[in-house]
Amino acid sequence: MSTPSLRTENLTIRFGGHAAVNGVTCAFVPGELTVIVGPNGAGKTTWFNLVSGQLRPTEGRIFKADRDITGLAPSARAKAGIGRAFQLTNLFPKLSVRENVRLAVQARRGVGPRILRAAASFGDIAEEAQAYLERARLDTVAELPASALPHGDQRKLEVALLMAMQPDIYMFDEPTAGMSVDEAPVILDLIATIKEDRSKTILLVEHKMDVVRALADRIVVLHNGELIADGGPSAVMAMPLVREIYLGVGAEDVA
Amino acid sequence: MTAATLETAAATPARRIPMGRAIVYGVVLAIGLVLATAPFLFPDVRSQEVAARICIFIVLVASYDLLIGYTGIVSFAHTMFFGLGAYATAIALKTMGPGFDAILLGGALGVLAALVLAILIGLLSLRVKAIFFAMVTLAAASVMLVLASQLSDFTGGEDGITYDIPRFFAPANKLFEDADGKVVRLFGVALNGRLALYYFVFVTALVLFVLMLRIVRSPLGTVLEAIRENEMRAEAIGYRVVAYRTAIFCIAAVIAAIAGILRAVWLKYTGPEVALSFAIMIDILLMVVIGGMGTIVGAVIGVVIMTLAQFYLKDLMEVAAHATADVPLLPDLLNPERWLLWLGVLFILLVYFFPAGIAGTLIGKGGHK
Numbered sequence: 001m002s003t004p005s006l007r008t009e010n011l012t013i014r015f016g017g018h019a020a021v022n023g024v025t026c027a028f029v030p031g032e033l034t035v036i037v038g039p040n041g042a043g044k045t046t047w048f049n050l051v052s053g054q055l056r057p058t059e060g061r062i063f064k065a066d067r068d069i070t071g072l073a074p075s076a077r078a079k080a081g082i083g084r085a086f087q088l089t090n091l092f093p094k095l096s097v098r099e100n101v102r103l104a105v106q107a108r109r110g111v112g113p114r115i116l117r118a119a120a121s122f123g124d125i126a127e128e129a130q131a132y133l134e135r136a137r138l139d140t141v142a143e144l145p146a147s148a149l150p151h152g153d154q155r156k157l158e159v160a161l162l163m164a165m166q167p168d169i170y171m172f173d174e175p176t177a178g179m180s181v182d183e184a185p186v187i188l189d190l191i192a193t194i195k196e197d198r199s200k201t202i203l204l205v206e207h208k209m210d211v212v213r214a215l216a217d218r219i220v221v222l223h224n225g226e227l228i229a230d231g232g233p234s235a236v237m238a239m240p241l242v243r244e245i246y247l248g249v250g251a252e253d254v255a
Numbered sequence: 256m257t258a259a260t261l262e263t264a265a266a267t268p269a270r271r272i273p274m275g276r277a278i279v280y281g282v283v284l285a286i287g288l289v290l291a292t293a294p295f296l297f298p299d300v301r302s303q304e305v306a307a308r309i310c311i312f313i314v315l316v317a318s319y320d321l322l323i324g325y326t327g328i329v330s331f332a333h334t335m336f337f338g339l340g341a342y343a344t345a346i347a348l349k350t351m352g353p354g355f356d357a358i359l360l361g362g363a364l365g366v367l368a369a370l371v372l373a374i375l376i377g378l379l380s381l382r383v384k385a386i387f388f389a390m391v392t393l394a395a396a397s398v399m400l401v402l403a404s405q406l407s408d409f410t411g412g413e414d415g416i417t418y419d420i421p422r423f424f425a426p427a428n429k430l431f432e433d434a435d436g437k438v439v440r441l442f443g444v445a446l447n448g449r450l451a452l453y454y455f456v457f458v459t460a461l462v463l464f465v466l467m468l469r470i471v472r473s474p475l476g477t478v479l480e481a482i483r484e485n486e487m488r489a490e491a492i493g494y495r496v497v498a499y500r501t502a503i504f505c506i507a508a509v510i511a512a513i514a515g516i517l518r519a520v521w522l523k524y525t526g527p528e529v530a531l532s533f534a535i536m537i538d539i540l541l542m543v544v545i546g547g548m549g550t551i552v553g554a555v556i557g558v559v560i561m562t563l564a565q566f567y568l569k570d571l572m573e574v575a576a577h578a579t580a581d582v583p584l585l586p587d588l589l590n591p592e593r594w595l596l597w598l599g600v601l602f603i604l605l606v607y608f609f610p611a612g613i614a615g616t617l618i619g620k621g622g623h624k
């Protein structure tokens with residue numbers, strides 16, 4: 001097995017007395033898609049927040065490859081190749097869909113601080129943004145403000161921002177939540193495309209069992225903030241404890 | 256949502272925006288042309304004063320718009336930076352005598368002081384909550400106001416300082432002489448130092464204004480808007496929000512300080528009333544709101560409306576009160592003493608009809624549908 005691209009060591013965060021994430025130690029390698037499951041409130045989003053830097057752990061460390069990134073700001077983690085899409089849509093509402101994507105492209109390329117050249121004159125950035133808009137099927141609504149998009153398109157834009165960051169580590173937090181059956185495949189196809197490039201590490205929080213079966217190389221189960229199972233999809237889904245706590249919450253489609 | 260509703264959603268702003276945009280840019284261009292030719296259009300002293308004040312305030316208000324409109328930073332320290340530029344120039348002119356070296360040195364020191372202070376305030380407090388930051392700027396501005404009145408040996412205290420400016424800018428300086436040694440006139444306007452001073456103010460203001468237009472159209476401009484819209488996501492896609500905030504706070508502070516230099520040189524007087532007071536801060540706020548936050552060009556419209564109202568509303572009411580002298584009640588209402596009331600009414604009407612400011616509403620920014 002190749003060296004881990006991402007590793008958390010005894011990662012813990014307590015809110016007051018409540019440990020939302022409790023001693024999670026695990027490692028992920030490039031080319032692998034790991035689905036993270038667990039009932040509502042299990043700590044999946046909180047664990048994501050710790051890895052991408054929105055929250056600081058009470059205990060434990062986070063490594064990107066060999067580098068300890070525990071103390072880095074979210075922007076520095078983004079620069080280090082950790083990309084994140086959010087469970088609750090988290091966009092720039094008044095900016096156009098195109099500007100949303102362009103911001104992510106230009107953040108990666110580091111032209112943010114160029115202050116005297118018109119943004120429109122950065123042709124390569126515009127082209128790249130256009131490419132992501134097309135891939136996410138958003139090119140026809142590109143000039144609308146993000147807030148004017150219907151929910152499904154906002155979810156696509158959420159994912160397009162992550163794609164435009166071109167991270168090494170992709171973190172999707174229920175990317176298809178609330179999307180209609182005919183819209184969800186656009187996002188699942190995008191994730192599948194990233195997976196084909198065997199160099200990326202993909203973490204996916206997902207409740208829908210058909211999605212899990214189709215995409216997962218590995219499943220990690222969180223419960224009450226603790227990692228209680230980790231392994232191949234069939235093995236994990238067969239574990240009695242997992243069947244009980246996970247399938248117990250509402251079976252196939254919890255979302 | 257169906258394709259049809261999406262289409263109308265897409266079509267409506269597309270049809271509305273260019274028209275509003277054309278009006279705004281047309282008006283701004285017209286104002287620019289008037290300001291460029293103001294000494295020839297309105298040669299009287301009071302109009303000159305109004306025109307120069309408009310030029311200086313456009314810079315001041317536009318630079319404030321970089322903060323409040325583009326980045327969502329609420330600061331009450333903008334007049335403090337303005338005052339630093341003005342006072343440093345004033346003190347240099349007073350102590351060194353009326354030379355360009357004094358303007359250059361004093362101005363440079365004022366700008367430097369503004370920059371250092373902006374970096375300090377920015378790094379210390381731009382990472383905290385917006386409300387706390389606003390309080391810090393308020394405190395800093397108050398301290399500066401107290402300092403200016405306490406250190407009266409340097410600042411002249413409440414009375415301020417009067418001083419001379421380079422002779423080149425004096426009305427007696429003939430820029431061009433004819434054969435008889437008289438000043439050359441163009442369209443009846445003497446080409447003298449006073450005219451040179453106006454164009455010194457106008458050109459500097461124009462350069463700064465264009466600079467700000469370029470800044471907001473650059474990639475930085477979009478990043479600032481992104482920070483205003485969703486600071487957390489901006490950070491998450493890789494922008495160091497604190498660094499960007501501090502940077503724009505510094506840029507705005509420097510520009511405000513340069514506007515202060517212009518103010519000091521133009522007025523030949525610097526005091527709390529004209530360069531440092533919170534009344535100016537309130538003017539700036541009103542102007543940016545009337546013009547439209549997050550537009551830069553809105554500054555031009557907001558400043559012109561407010562300044563014209565401040566200078567001419569009284570006159571207008573005087574005339575109106577006389578004209579309605581026979582009607583009951585009206586002359587009393589139109590008494591020039593009540594001009595602030597009418598300014599308030601004007602402000603409320605403007606905000607009611609242009610919720611995102613005049614330029615903001617016409618261009619279609621501000622999210623009011």
Ligand SMILES: Nc1ncnc2c1ncn2[C@@H]1O[C@H](COP(=O)(O)OP(=O)(O)OP(=O)(O)O)[C@@H](O)[C@H]1O
Pocket residue numbers: 015020038039040041042043044045046047087
């Ligand atoms: N900032 C916070 N302050 C206090 N408690 C928090 C905070 N963030 C999360 N929690 C708590 O931590 C626990 C884990 O929440 P989290 O959002 O990570 O769950 P999740 O697994 O993502 O659930 P879901 O499937 O509903 O998205 C919950 O009990 C939640 O209330």
Ligand SMILES: [Mg+2]
Pocket residue numbers: 044045046087173
């Ligand atoms: Mg969650």
